[in-house]
Amino acid sequence: MTTALTDRAAVLAAATKAVAARAAVLDEQGADVRTDLAGLGAAGLFDAALSDTGLPDVVGLIDEVATESLTVAFSTWAHVMALTYLGQGSPQLREVHLDALRTGARIGVTAMATGLKQVAGLGQVPVVARPHGDGLRVSGPIRWASNLFDDAVIVLPARDESGTSFVVAIDAAAPGVVVAPPPTLMALGATVSSSLRLEDVVVRRAQIISADLATFVAGIRPAFLLAQTAFCVGVTRAALAGAGRAEGVLADPFADDLTALSEQAGALRHRLYGFAGDPARAGIAELIRLRLDAASTALAATRLESTLVGGAGYAHGNSANRRFREAAFLPVQSPSEGQLRWELSRYE
Structure with a gap:
């Protein structure tokens, strides 16, 4: 292992330890993830999102964090994806936002779910754009997004009457952005997830990341799915480790289940890192299947634990309890299990 790899591993281990120290606090006391994301950013662990060859490090970050807190890993995924999108924006947009997001001083929001659905053929983006000077005004609902802090940067899709679909960046504090109070969730409350609506929000030309949604989605989707797979894999590893600590005659009947799930999890992780190192070699159907398999394995592992x-x-406060509740969100995490199964059926 090179010195650089050794140093990164040590930094990641220290950052993950800090996440572990706050995992119960996030779950029990209504705190939020900003402290955790700021710690990861200060350690330089978000820089990989801006590198053309950084996907394995992004996957490794989310995987490791998820072994201690799926809540933080989920918010890390949302933040890293927003940072990835913004890295493709105009020089002005990058200058305004990248340093603050890279260091975790500000938090990123990916609100691209309806964009992925539109590209898949599952309905139109509900946010409508109208010309405004050399930019746009956008209005419409976003049914669900996470990391919705007051000073967050939100990346979202919009479409105009001519059929053009855009990807744009707006500030959560911009006039016309109305965020609904976050609901009380079974878990993941610290991610500050809610709905919002846009009411004639001004988008300057420099805030338009793309005017070709389909091409944009095709470019980001491998990283999007692999990063989601990473938090499934990480929580699976933690749950299986917890299950493996069980002893006594009542644990013996589950030995074969634990062995089978451990082998399955190891194979999924191997595929994840193989694709992350060379995403071009994986077809979209393989990535969808990997994401589906990883989520179902996470559910099975947390149930076994x-x-x-x-x-x-x-008991609340027990890490197995927390993982079980957190993982229950995976089937409805966008793209949902239903959407992924429907898309996969088109390739079979």
């Missing part, structure tokens, strides 16, 4: 932990797992 909960079963083996027993009654203690019903």
Whole structure:
């Protein structure tokens, strides 16, 4: 291992330890993830999102963080994707936003779910754009997004009457951005997830990242799916480690289940890092299947851990309890299991 790799591993280990120290606080006390993201940014761990060859490091970051907190890993994914999108923007947009997001001083929001659905053929983007000077005015709803802090940067799709679909960046504090109060969630409350609506929000020309949504989505989707797979893989590893600590005759009947899931998880992780190192060699169907398999394995692993932990797992504050509740979100995480299964059926 080279010195650079050794140094990064040490930095990542220290940052992950800091995430672990706050995992229960995030789950129990209504805190939010900004402290955790700022720590990851200060350690330089978001820089990889701006590198053409940084995807393996992005995947490694999210995977490791998810072993301690799926909540933080989920917000890290949203932040890293927003940073990736903004890295493709105009020089003015990059100058305004990149340093603050790269260091975690500001937080990024990916609100691209409806854009991915439109490209897949599952309906139109509901945010409508109208010409305004050399830019746009945008209005419409965003049904769900995370990291919706007051000073966040939101990347979202919009479409105009001519059929052109855009990717734009706006400030959460911009006039006309109305964020609904976050609902009380079973888990992941610290991600500050909610809905919002846009009411005639001004988008200057420099804030338009792309005027070709389909091409943009095709370019970012491998990283998008692989980074989501990473947090599935990370929480799976943590759950299987917890399950493996169970002892006694009541744990013995589950030995084969633990072995089979561990082998399955290892194979998924191997595929994840193989594709991250060379995403061009994976077809979109392979990436969708990997994402689906990783999520279903995470659910199975957290269920097994909960079963083996027993009654203690019903107590808030128990890490198995937290992982079980966090992982329950994976089937509805956009793109949902239903959307992914529908898309995959088109390739089969």
